Amino acid sequence: MSTNNDWEAVIGLEVHVQLATKAKIFSGASTQYGAEPNRQACAVDLGFPGVLPVLNREVVTMAIRLGLGINAQIAPRSIFARKNYFYPDLPKGYQITQFELPIVQQGHLPIVMDDGRELSIGITRAHLEEDAGKSLHEAFHQMTGIDLNRAGVPLLEIVSEPELRSSAEAVAYLKTLHALVCYLEICDGNLQEGSFRCDANVSVRKKGDPKLGTRTETKNVNSFRFVERAIDYEIARQIQVLESGGKIIQETRLYDAEKNETRSMRSKENANDYRYFPDPDLLPLEVSPEWIAEVAKDLPELPWQKRQRFEKEYALSAYDANVLSSQKTLGHYFEETVKASQASAKLCANWVMGDLLAALNKNNLALDNSPISAKSLGELLTQIANETISGKIAKTVFELMWTSKTSAKEIIDREGLVQNNDTGALEKIIDSILSDNPKQLAEYREGKDRLFGYFVGEVMKQTRGKANPNQVNTILKEKLSAE
Amino acid sequence: MSSIDVKNIAYLARIAMPPQELADTEQKLQQIFALIDHLQAQDTRNIEPMAHPLALAQRSLPDVVTESDQRDKFQALAPATELGCYLVPIVIE
Structure with a gap:
């Protein structure tokens, strides 16, 4: 009898990143989220006869930014293709995508695991494509409603090599990629609104076996926690099937968060033949070295660069540096706190990661809406550093600052909280x-x-x-x- | 190529294919395949692939919203709409 330890999981991820442009990839319709159905779908998005797609330049710039961020090759010439399939939320009957010649090829994403292990995960390709519309099944009696606002919204599909070996590695990869696209300001990173969607390709094989097992694809998992659970479920399911003498069928599966299981959506045996061919409406996309150089000029500090700098400059642990660099705004808040305070960077890190994040979480607030600014928190921590108040009293002051938006000093004076050093x-x-x-x-x-x-x-x-x-x-x- | 292949291709292309047309379609497809074989017999190793007949590169536009809402006009052409959505026969995979 073999155990789970005899098996090895092989995971590759496909992430659809919605690019944060104002207009769509091939039309001048707005991409703003939350509009009434079909208010932002123009004749090009609807696939009316006689219209022609014209490429949004910003979309290409954003793909180049990603390419530079993952140290990839940026194709001097790439091709848009038609992927043909029938579905009512795809009015043209094909999706414009990149097939044989994607714009970004062969990059790497450095990730850090909680135990400090550092891995470099290969990225096979990233290609530009348009999103489809949305089918709404619930509000209509025996009919399906089609909202085409999302049709033509620009996506960058980022495909990893099958180099991930556990759900934890997959989540670390996703979190790093998420941080990267947010740092690069090419995506708003909003998981709930579907701006960052993940499909997971999972297979298992006996350890040491060079051959890959048959894989399944679990679609559209839109939270890091669910990705972890969906992958764990799928690994356990495949091992169980194989150990009881069964075979894995290559298929697409859907993750059900409520039941915490994946189930078969459609089998690939009768797979669609997408009949890809170069889109005759679009000319080859040429990216000059000058264009790449121009984009490279204003590339920001990347998450892993910030992590290393935090470790060095502020003598933070790898864990602290990783948490604080996971979001651009969090890293910025931390540095502003340090700047405004006489307290040690470590004390600032503890308060930002501990009390501040906990209070934001509890009140369901984003960092941008924090009632306590970095400067105010810095001032509070100065009061601890110069022994005006104890750490314990500081927690009370923090709570009062949170609700009253008054400065630490004012609260300490008003409430008579000055520490007794006599x-x-x-x-x-x-x-x-x-x-x-x-x-x-x-x-x-x-x-x-x-x-x-x-x-x-x-x-x-x-x-x-x-x-x-x-x-x-x-x-x-x-x-x-x-x- | 057998008639089963023709049936499968018709299914994938979502084309209704009455059984009496299978043989004729198969024969036509055989002719097309013969032409493809003829093309594939040519040596193209030193010829650059052509993605487009025009020797031009794709033009691009700045990222600006230029379209206004014309939903009412578009939906006037649709067979059925409700709550701003186009209605189609129920599709759930």
Whole structure:
């Protein structure tokens, strides 16, 4: 009997990135999300007779940015092709895409795993194409409604090599790619609105077997958590099928998040023959070295470059640097906090990743809408660094800042929260606590160490949390050890 | 090429093909395939593939929204619409 450890998963991902242009890839219709059905579908998008597609230049620029970001080859000449199939949300009867000669070829995406392992995942290709419309099955009685606002929205399909070996690696790849397209400002990265969609190709094989197993394709999984679950489910399912003597059928499967399972959508045995051929309406796309150089000039710092810089410049751990560089805005917020504060970068990182992100999460807010600016947080952390308040009191101040939008300093003054650094006064308080609690004192001296915390608690109670924790510890230790 | 292939091609192309037309279509397709064989027999190793008959490159436009909403005009031509959507016979895969 073999175990799961005898098997190896082989995963390749296809990601559809919606490019953040104002107009569509081949027409002047708007791409804005959320419009009423068909208000943003023009004659070109509807496939009316006599219309011709004209390429949006920005779409090509964005593909070049991606290509440069993953250190890929950018084809000096690429071809648009027609992929023919029948579906009512595809009014022309074909999708314009790139088939044999895609614009971006052979790149690499560096990823970091939680355990610190660094991998470089090959990207086979990235090609430009138009999105299809949307079929709505629910609102109409025995009919399907077609909304063509999305028809012609520009997509960049990014195809990885089958080099990922676990769902965790797949998620790390997706998160890094997501960060990259957001850094490059070629995609708004909105998963809920479908701006970043993933299809996962999964197969399994016995470890050491050079031959690939039959793969299945799980379609359109739109959250990182679901990708992880869908892949795990599919790996377990395939191993089970093979171990019980069955065969994997090459097919397209759909992930059902509610039931946490994938199920067969259509078999590839009777696969569509897409009859690809060069689109006669579109001429070959030529990208000059000058165009590439111009795009390269304003390429921003990339997520992994920022991660390395954070580790070096701020002496952060690989984990902290990875979290803080995962979103462009988060990295920026962190750096602004450090700039505005006299506290250490590590303390700033802890607060940004801990209290700030937790509060944003709890209130379902994006970082851009944080009631506490980086500058205000920096000022609060300065108050900890110069021992005006303790870390514990800072949490109370943070909460008050969150709701009142008042500065840390004002709150500390108003609420009288300044930390008591007067050693003499503190000694008096500690003396009286020790004499009021002879039983606990005796027990502590007999070896009940954990009562130390009890005494600290009493001091904090009497000083309403304003005692300097370091001073409390030092003085308490002294007094408790002296007979 | 057998008649089964013709049936399959007709299915993929979503063309209704009455059984009595199968033989005739098959024969026509055989002629087309003979022509393809003839073309493929040519040595094209030193000839650059032609993606387009014009020796020109694709022009592009700036990223500007130029189209206005003309939904009412487009939908006036549609057999059925509801809630702003075009209606088609139910399709669920």
